[in-house]
Amino acid sequence: MKKYKSIIFDIDGTILNTEKMNLIPLKQLIKEEKNIDMNYEDLLFALALPGKKTLEKLGFEDIESSYNKWVKYVNEYEEGATLFDNIDCVIKDIYSNNILCGIVSSKNKAQYDIDFMPTGLHEYMSAVILEDDTMNHKPHPEPLEKVIEKLKINPEDAIYIGDSLYDYKCAKSCNMDFGLALWGAKNPKDINADINLKNPSDLLKLIID
Structure with a gap:
């Protein structure tokens, strides 16, 4: 080798x-701002992308505002990074x-x-x-x-x-x-x-x- x-x-x-701490808040954000219930598995692609690029792919309009809200939810999520x-x-x-x-x-x-x-x-x-x-x-x-x-x-x-x-x-x-x-x-x-x-x-x- x-x-x-x-x-x-x-x-x-x-x-x-950091999977759950990123994706569960993202799922929450999508429900709040786009009124869409996305499957957890369909969001796994986000783990490989910068946060703002993820929101662009998901069709968010005010990327900066939505990103800041997502970061807030991530930081508040009880199960942090391990x-x-x-x-x-x-x-x-x-x-x-x-x-x-x-x-x-x-x-x-x-x-x-x-x-x-x-x-x-x-x-x-x-x-x-x-x-x-x-x-x-x-x-x-x-x-x-x-x-x-x-x-x-x-x-x-x-x-x-x-x-x-x-x-x-x-x-x-x-x-x-x-x-x-x-x-x-x-x-x-x-x-x-x-x-x-x-x-x-x-x-x-x-x-x-």
């Missing part, structure tokens, strides 16, 4: 389980083996501060690229191109770990290997990943003999 100098992570569905089992220990192990860790996420800076900063894992990240940092977003290669520029590595020396088809396409468009986080993936059969990872500890096989 190939070894890497850097492991770059998506956040939602990869490090953090770490997937053992992912924090794995990231710390990767870091201790002198492997560069990075993040490419569709979260904006405000969401990152609320959801990710409390985990304490930010200090292990050598570069972080969020929605605010690029003109183009996944599946466009720009976010990964920007993170490897910050890390000062070549794409073939890194692997991007994510849970969605957008993550996969972003990696491939950047000529980077992709590892599928099966613990968070909703449609794994649609993704032809270079490596399928059953649980977070499988990541250690990418860096340790």
Whole structure:
């Protein structure tokens, strides 16, 4: 199995389980503003997109106002973001083996501060690229191109770990290997990943003999 100098992570569905805290408030917002009862499963696509892009796809008119309301509902949702089992220990192990860790996420800076900063894992990240940092977003290669520029590595020396088809396409468009986080993936059969990872500890096989 190939070894890497850097492991770059998506956040939602990869490090953090944020599915319910994002989709249940979104379902509530759609009912309030559009009077439509959408099935939970039909909203799973939103997990791979920036929030405002999700609202555009759903046909909201006042994107800014609706987005702010959605964020409010998310922040009020009782079941907040939680770490997937053992992912924090794995990231710390990767870091201790002198492997560069990075993040490419569709979260904006405000969401990152609320959801990710409390985990304490930010200090292990050598570069972080969020929605605010690029003109183009996944599946466009720009976010990964920007993170490897910050890390000062070549794409073939890194692997991007994510849970969605957008993550996969972003990696491939950047000529980077992709590892599928099966613990968070909703449609794994649609993704032809270079490596399928059953649980977070499988990541250690990418860096340790």
